[in-house]
Amino acid sequence: MNIPHVPVLLDEVKEVFSKIDYGYIIDCTVGYGGHSETLLEQNPNIKIICCDRDIEAIEFSKKRLKRFEDRTIFEHAKFSTILEKYANYPIHGILADIGVSSLQLDKSSRGFGFESKTLDMRMDSKNIKSAKSVVNEYSKNKLEEILKEYGEIRDFKRVAKNIIDNRPFKSSQELAMVLKKLGGKPKIHPATLPFQAIRIEVNNELGELNELLESIGNSKLQNCVVAIISFHSLEDRIVKKTYKFWRQNCICLSGAMRCDCGNNHSLGAIITKKPITPKIEEEKINPRSRSSKMRVFKLK
Numbered sequence: 001m002n003i004p005h006v007p008v009l010l011d012e013v014k015e016v017f018s019k020i021d022y023g024y025i026i027d028c029t030v031g032y033g034g035h036s037e038t039l040l041e042q043n044p045n046i047k048i049i050c051c052d053r054d055i056e057a058i059e060f061s062k063k064r065l066k067r068f069e070d071r072t073i074f075e076h077a078k079f080s081t082i083l084e085k086y087a088n089y090p091i092h093g094i095l096a097d098i099g100v101s102s103l104q105l106d107k108s109s110r111g112f113g114f115e116s117k118t119l120d121m122r123m124d125s126k127n128i129k130s131a132k133s134v135v136n137e138y139s140k141n142k143l144e145e146i147l148k149e150y151g152e153i154r155d156f157k158r159v160a161k162n163i164i165d166n167r168p169f170k171s172s173q174e175l176a177m178v179l180k181k182l183g184g185k186p187k188i189h190p191a192t193l194p195f196q197a198i199r200i201e202v203n204n205e206l207g208e209l210n211e212l213l214e215s216i217g218n219s220k221l222q223n224c225v226v227a228i229i230s231f232h233s234l235e236d237r238i239v240k241k242t243y244k245f246w247r248q249n250c251i252c253l254s255g256a257m258r259c260d261c262g263n264n265h266s267l268g269a270i271i272t273k274k275p276i277t278p279k280i281e282e283e284k285i286n287p288r289s290r291s292s293k294m295r296v297f298k299l300k
């Protein structure tokens with residue numbers, strides 16, 4: 001079987017979930033099954049709910065994990081919706097390795113890469129919004145907003161103007177060529193940040209992450225390890241801030257004169273004071289792991 005994605009921080013993920021010896025783990029982003037397979041091998045008594053919004057990934061993982069048929073449940077769904085369905089299951093672990101898989105990036109028809117002949121970038125092909133509609137139909141203001149917020153591009157007005165002056169675009173390749181002429185930060189392709197911004201918008205990536213964390217925070221889950229692997233600072237900031245909030249006993253507004261919330265709201269403990277990042281050896285073997293960061297929280 002030709003596996004199109006190398007899982008990041010695999011040893012670290014194994015370690016984080018090593019003590020779970022019964023119940024379920026939710027793999028929110030099963031992708032090509034790398035993390036799930038390793039956990040199923042390591043933890044022989046657990047079952048995994050394997051979720052992904054990409055049907056191609058689900059079909060692949062079903063085949064890859066066939067030998068664990070009686071210990072896996074597959075869900076073609078957005079991870080923001082997964083907990084409501086499994087709220088009554090004994091869930092002791094939640095893993096989300098958010099971002100794009102190598103197959104999504106490398107397969108030209110998916111439209112994520114600079115050489116792609118389509119302009120798509122949807123993780124779920126049923127999504128109405130695609131890169132084509134964002135790039136060709138968004139107003140100047142809306143384009144500027146996403147380039148600024150999701151791409152953190154200083155020159156967002158110039159980039160938006162260039163997109164508008166050259167549209168309509170038929171492919172990611174055409175778009176990348178126009179963006180390349182604008183130049184930008186040294187060492188990174190000038191299309192990298194605009195592509196990141198468009199992809200985040202198309203897939204509502206930050207909204208999904210916020211909703212997943214909110215669903216965990218509002219759940220009644222106990223004794224559950226939550227590990228989120230993110231790939232850029234916008235996501236990492238959300239995870240870091242949420243874990244800090246979860247840890248707090250007092251949830252009174254910051255200006256409150258005295259505490260009247262009961263001071264007993266902590267959901268558990270932050271396990272990783274600093275995020276776990278890949279070792280140099282992993283970065284060499286898998287350069288895409290370079291920007292990954294894992295943060296872990298233990299619900300009490």
Ligand SMILES: C[S@@+](CC[C@H](N)C(=O)[O-])C[C@H]1O[C@@H](n2cnc3c(N)ncnc32)[C@H](O)[C@@H]1O
Binds near residue numbers: 053
């Ligand atoms: C980095 S890959 C995961 C790779 C996987 N851990 C493995 O070992 O093969 C990220 C996956 O998350 C999925 N994904 C991203 N956002 C999602 C969401 N909101 N809901 C469900 N799946 C999502 C993508 O479709 C992609 O397959």
